[in-house]
Amino acid sequence: MSxxxxAEILGEIPEDGVKYHLEKLKEEGKIERVGGTRGEWKILKN
Structure with a gap:
């Protein structure tokens, strides 16, 4: 999902906000990117 x-589904968060939160989750080691530009996010277990 792009x-x-x-952002459209969430309604209250703009696209830049979604980007911010994805980056924050990535930095915290909670998600990782799998694949290239058209890849997907993988949720990591702690």
């Missing part, structure tokens, strides 16, 4: 589509 950031744009996710």
């Amino acid at each position: 950031r744009k589509k996710l």
Whole structure:
């Protein structure tokens, strides 16, 4: 799902906000990117 589509579904968060939160989750080691530009996010277990 694209950031744009996710922002549309969430309604109150703009696309840049979705990007911010994804980056924050990535930095915290909670998610990782699998694949390239058209890849997906994988949720990591702690």
